[in-house]
Amino acid sequence: MSFIPVVLCGGSGTRLWPLSRKSFPKQFLPLINNKSLLELTFERVTSQELMVVAAEEHRFMVLEKMVSLGKQGVILLEPTSKNTAAAMTIAALEKKNSDSLLLFCPADHYIPDSDYFLNTIKSALPAAKDGAIVTFGVSPFFPSTAYGYILRGDANSAGGYLAKEFVEKPSETRASELLLSGNYFWNAGIFLCKPSTLLDAVERYAPDVLKSCQAAMASKQKEEIAANCTFVRPDETVFASCRSQSIDYAVMEHHDRVVVFPFGGQWSDVGSWKAVAELLPSDDVGNRIVGNGIACSSQNVFIHAGDRPVVALGVQGLTVIDTPDAVLVLDHKHVEQVKDLVLQLEAKKYTQAISHRRVARPWGWYDCVDAGERFQVKRIGVKPGASLSLQKHQHRAEHWIIVKGTAEVTRDQEVFILTENQSTYIPIGVTHRLKNPGMVELEIIEVQSGSYLGEDDIVRIEDNYGRA
Structure with a gap:
């Protein structure tokens, strides 16, 4: 029996602030050998077909990485974060008619030995096929207070051990006791099971979560996009009513058929600057x-x-x-x-708590380098072949100076080309678009001036990325 990786990509990674922020969390950061943890996760699971559960605002970053690595499948978009119980439940509902097992993997873990990891997963396939929820316990080598722990019970007939107890992050003294006992694993938060097994367990221990997720997925919307990838959106209003809780609290601590398999390789959840x-x-x-x-x-x-x-x-x-x-x-x-x-910082309304100065967009990025009363200066980068939406502004005018690459500019009925050191002016209310027709990144300096310079002063007339 095969398994489908389900990459859980909804975390905000606030423990790695200020590098990780809600708008660009740690799983997208190039932390290790210039690769992101999400990229390393996609490479580790090896399968071409996979499913990703991610926030709506991160959909194009996930899509870009899937396409670049030749992956395909479903990107389930959460309209709001409801923790792992809901994320795993909507993934199981999407695959409820599949014969494949689901391997739930957080997108922000570091596991350098991919072969050892996959061999451990393969050893657990019979137990998952037999109806157990399999989790993977990391052999601890120091008394960590940053991880939860799993107490192993009797050996299971299909391999592994029955999970006897889940322990939340302990004190330093308690962590030392758990380490010395020799019977506890770190809880890696990786699970393997049949879709029906998980759904039955959620129905038994968190029926309200299952009900909300079922209703949200019953009226889901699908959007076919590039390279055999599909955006799937649960109903926003219904999903918002779902209780937010981790799968450990909601299900695993209560379920009598959780089997833990030891994982002896190097592992980190990269959950702090110390890690x-x-x-x-x-x-x-x-x-x-x-x-x-x-x-x-x-x-x-x-x-x-x-x-x-x-x-x-x-x-x-x-x-x-x-x-x-x-x-x-x-x-x-x-x-x-x-x-x-x-x-x-959020309570004090610091924008730095949520977003970076440099902001990712599906067409590239922008960086606000200076701002004052009635003006703002941005550097804007546009990927080869990409374009911004056809738009206009009610309160600001814009000056564009090309510093690298070639720009195709639409300004009302005009369409013209600009190259390095050339510029143009976009008056208030004029319909415009910026496109990169070249083979290298386009970079411009944009000087905005006007009575209001907020990002919500954009009237989109046409957009390649489905944004309102």
């Missing part, structure tokens, strides 16, 4: 540096820098994360509190 640092080599005094960072007379320092120099002088045990619009400096002991910090 990111541990994936990197250190110098003789424990310093780890990414980017343009320098540690002078310092020990056990982690610096994640961008283009500008970031210098740590005479300090110990610090993490420094530098981005163009926010800097985080913390003691290593406080890495688990970054998530709480982001909530405080």
Whole structure:
């Protein structure tokens, strides 16, 4: 029996702020060898057909990565995040008539030994085929307080062990006790089962979740897109009524047929800056540096820098994360509190809590480099062959200066080409479009001026990406 990977891609990764933000969370960041965790997950599962459960706002980032790696299948788009119980349930409902097993994999884990991982999955196929929900427990090698734990019970006839108890993130003392007992695994949050097995368990232990998901999927919408990929959207209003809860709380802690298979390979959920640092080599005094960072007379320092120099002088045990619009400096002991910090920033209405200065779009990106009263300056990059929507603005005019590549400009009834060092002006209310007809990325400087410069001052007349 085959299995279909279901990649759970809905997390926001706030513990890795300010690099990871809701608009561009950690699974999309090129954290390891210039590859994202999502890309590494797609490569690890090897299957050409897969399913991804992702947020609506991230759909084009997921699609782009699937197409670039030759993957195909369904991208289930959650209109709002409802945690893993709902995400896994709508995936099982989408495949309820399939004979294949479903392998639920978080999109943000690091597992370097793909062969060992797949061999472990294959060893668990008979147990899942027999009706168990299989989970995979990582053999712990230190008393982590950042992971949940699974207590193994008796050996199962199909292999593995019955899961006797799920333990939430413990204190340091309790974590040491669990490690020394030798009977506990870290909970990796990876599951293998038949669609019907999961749906029966959700019906038994979380019937309200199943009811909401069934109703949302009954009126789902499908959108066929490029390269044998399909967007599937559950009903937004119905899905919003679903209870938000993890699959562990909703089902696994109660179910009597959860079987845990040991996984002895390297694994990380890359859930904190400490976890990111541990994936990197250190110098003789424990310093780890990414980017343009320098540690002078310092020990056990982690610096994640961008283009500008970031210098740590005479300090110990610090993490420094530098981005163009926010800097985080913390003691290593406080890495688990970054998530709480982001909530405080959100409460104070800091836009940096949610979005980056550089914003991804399906056609490319833009970066707001300066702004003031009645003006804003952006760098805009457009992928080869891509174009922005045909649009107009009610409150702002725009000046475009081409700095790299070739631009095809639509301005009312005119269509003309601009190249490097050429420019044009788009008055208020004029219909316009920017397209890249070339083979290299187009980059422009856009200077906006007017009484209101918000992103919602866009009247889209025609769009290649289905946006309103």
